[in-house]
Structure formats: structure tokens, C-alpha cells
Amino acid sequence: MLEVENDASKGGTAKYGEKDNWAEQSIGVDQLTFKLVQVEGDRTCIPALEDEAMEVEHLLAEPQSEEDLIVDVMHLNSENTNPRLGNEDFPCEVGCGNPKKDFGMLDSDDAHVVKQEPKYEYVENMMQGIEEEGILHLPYSLSSVCPDLSESSEMDYASENMSFMRNFGSECQTISIEREEDAGEMSHLPNAIIPCEGTSDCAPSFLDNMSTDELHDAFRSMFGRDTCVMDKQWLKHRVLFGLQNHTEVGYASSLLECGLSSVENDDDMIWIPKNVPEEICIPLTNIFGSSALVVGTGAGKERHSCEDVAVANISKVGKAGFEPLNLEERPSALTATKRLRKPTRRYIEETSEMISRGCNERAKAPIDSAPIVSSRDKLSHVKTDNRGGQVVYQEYSPRSGIQVPNSLQFRRGRPKKNSSLMLSSFIQGSKILGSKEDMIFSVACQATCASRLARDELQDGLSDDCATATRNEKSGIRRKHHRLWTLSEVMKLVEGVSRYGVGRWTEIKRLLFSSSAYRTSVDLKDKWRNLLRASGAQLHNRNQVELQKKHMSLPIPQSVLRRVKELSIIHPYPRERKSRPPLVSSSPVSACSNGISISRSGRIVHKQIST
DNA sequence: CTTAGGG
């Protein structure tokens, strides 16, 4: 992540945080990726989300003053006191009540954040979720990143002049703001934000054919209000915007299935833009007690039947994210009617922690073909089954995540190889989702898990049931069972190695990592390997600081590396083979020239022989 | 099941 000095917006160059601050800051800030831009000094805020902000603001640019367009949800009077987020961060601020408006951070160190109202949690989760999904991958502190903006900030934000926001967006985009290991993600940004690019192909044309009145209708149903603007172009833009951001192709059918297609029903619905990941919906339902929750999800880039979709959804859009969702409005039963979406694999893992407590024996999915012979066969079978079984699967890379209806049975920790078996079979039967109770339960679990994540994720794994959850380091794509190695973990590992020697991973794991079950002995071993590499590299290159910054991994203190280095001498890696001949002719390695070599420990190592 | 090593 990028940490921008506060003064950056005052005309300085954007600076990256110093390396030493990096770790800590990344911890603190990295969830905080959104800031609000206030509009018109009223209580509405919009997130400064580049394109989205741009678009929203654009919408607001209607000549009449439009106030309730923006969701109240977005309006948070957070007391966040993070020093890095001074007012300077909000160049767009127009004098109004509470000068500090931003989203609470997922900073587990900040107790006050954790104790925020559910509202905040919702936003937190949303932000986190968005990032996890990798859908919104956005610059941080946009305002600070773009020095030029400080001047712009004097503009009238309520005005129709949108050039500001546009420039804003484009300028910022050129500033690469990356986090952690992934440097290439940024390039996905454009696609990610406006997911339904397809609409741009067809929507304009059909909009072109609409009369002003029709456009008005569309506008009304889309945003839930009228406009007296007669400018066709303007109307088209708005409607188009609505379409682009809320078209949900696959969703249309589910809507119909749910019998919710009629526009009149929208009272009971909360439309959640598809970009919003599941985690958000849960808090939403909780918060708003909505009687129906419609979730549009998926990276719908399909292009078809834009019109149908639009018709189906337009009425929801108004509620979507831009209108105040009234808390008290519907205290009625939580009848979540949400679109079925296969949970991500990670979601499964997370939820599994909660759900499976009681379920000991996993129901084995019936495998109708390919009797399992060897474990290896079983594996490959699983894999094919996995891919071919359901279309859904094909849309996600094996690691990116698969969402699956709730009430699956889950296992704890990492998925066993065959977990996808039952998974896919489950999907077969779950077109019609299970009971309401199930859903609510799942919802609750998710919410709990998500909020716990907020607190726990940095806690060195001591307290987690959501063990596999990760921070959004990798700009949201990080869906692996990836757990950042904390410094203390590293130190524990080093300590363990020094005590028990290299190779005693299980020992070390048992004795030092008993609290963090998610670290397997293999993990320890891998990490050690990495540490060795790091310590070696460090010797060569004193300027490791920059390298580390580049790789964005947590900087391993010199002292620790030095220790590793020492240990690597005391306990040579593969294993202390007692007298280790200082690799010369006596070494078996050099004795083999046929592409197969033997490591010091005598293990045969196949080398890649290019055939 | 654990460890080593490659990917």
C-alpha cells in the first residue's frame, strides 16, 4: 500500500512512507481505502472512489439541488482519530458539521473502531469486502495523492462542473498505488469498476431511441424520483450510468424467479450493486432489516439483454445505494431473498468454522463415476469433477474463490482436497436454497466472521476462527489460504529453529505454534526457506530496504535476518548432516551428471531435463 | 504422517 504523507496534498510530491513505518502503517491504513467527499455541505457524502465517485457526483450534478441521492449509509460521523487522516485528507470538504468524516478503519488497534455501531461495521465490511473481491481496487487517499487537488478543492463541488472529478480520476490513476506483493493489479482497475461494459454497446443505442418522456420514466424508476431536466443527453447519461452500474445480467432471471420482477415490489427490496461482495449484504440485512435483500453479484461482463435487465433492475437502483435506507423502516422479519451465488471458497472456509462445529461426519458426495483407486486418482477425479460439474466453477479460478450456498458442511482450516466434491454435489441440489433459517444462520455467521476479522486479523492468529481469512494485501485478489507472517511468528520460527534445529518442523509447530493452527509444518519449512533466502540476499545487497519495499512484504528486521543467518550456519538447511563436506568433489552432487542429482541428504532430485 | 524440494 501506499502511504502518502499528509502534506502531499499541499503541493509536495507524493511520498511513500518510510520503510520502517511501512509495516505498521500498512496495518493501520490498509483497510482504509476510502474517503468521503462531501457534497454540498449537507450530510451526504460520497466515497471518493475514483470513477464511482466521479459518476455519482456526476449524477448529482443535476441542476436542481438533489440531496437525498446519496445513501445515508455512507454518511458516517466517525470519530476516527487516526493521525494520518487529518482534515487535509479531505480537500473536498465543504464546511459543515463534522469535519472528520471517513470510514472507520479496520484497525484492530483502534478499539473505538471495533466498538463502532453496526453501521460502521457494515461499512468496514463493505470496504473490506470490496477489496477482497478485487473488484474495486482503488488508490488510497486519492485526495492526498493528487497534489493538484488541493487547489481544485476550492471549487464548488455541488456545481455541475465535473471536470474536477474527471481529472481527479485520471490523474490519480497514473499514480501507482499498490500494496503488498501485487504490482500488476492496478491494470485491472478500469474493467473492474464498471463491470458491465457490455452495456455500453447496446444501451446507448436503445437510449437513443427513447423519447424524453421515456427517459424521464427510466430516470424516475431508476433513481426513484423525477427530474425536470429536459436535456435528453443529460438524461441519457444518468440512465446509462444507472445501467452500467447496476445491470445485472444473470440477476434478471433470479429476480423473476423470485417473483420480484415487478417494479411495484421494490418497496421491499434493497438493491445492492453487484460489486458489493457478500459480506456487505449481511450487515445490511441486519442493519436495515430489509424484508428482501437482493444481491447482484458476479463479474457480469456478459452482454445480452441489457434492456431486460435494465427494466428489471431499474426500480431497484434508486434504493440501491443512493437513497437513505431507513433503519426503522422495516423492522419486519428478515426475509432475505438473495440471489443465489456460490460462496467463494474462502467463504466456505470461513463459514465452516462456525457451522461445522456440530457436524462431525461430512456427508460424502456420491461420486457416480470413476471408482477411486489410488489417492492420486481420487485427486484428479476431484479436479475434473470440480471443473466440469458446474458452470459456476469455470468462472473462477480454483484459487479465486467459489461461492456455495450455505449449510454446506465444512471442515476446519484448509480445504481438504476432496472438499470440493461434496461441494459441487451440493450445488446441484441447492438451486433452491435451503430454509430461511439456514440462510439467516449463514448470514449471521458471515457477519460475525466478518466483523471478527476486523479485529482479529492482525492478532497473530491467536484468536481466529476465521483463520484463513487474509487481509486484502494483494489488492483484493488474495483469496488463498494466505496468512501473512507476522514478525512475532517469524521470531517464533527462528526461535524454534534455534532450539530444535532445522527440519523439526512438526516439533516447532507443536511447541511454538500451537496457538496458530493454520501454520502447518510445511508452512514453517517454507517460511524458513524464505527467511534463508532473505537473509542471504540481505548480505549481498545492503539496499534491501528498497527491495523489500518493492516486494511490499513485511520488512524483516535486520536482527532477525542476522539470526537466521547464524542459524543457517549452525543448522544447514536440508539438515545437519553432521560433518558436511564443504561441497567439493566429495559431494555427491557433482557426481551425477545425468540430470539427476542428489542432494546432500542423499535425496534424489530430478532436474528439469528439457527433452 | 512428516520432511524435502519443486512449482
Place this chain on the structure above:
DNA sequence: CCCTAAG
């Protein structure tokens, strides 16, 4: 991190 091979 994941997978696999070897013990």
C-alpha cells in the same frame, strides 16, 4: 502457498 515424492 500448493503439490508431490520419499521415507
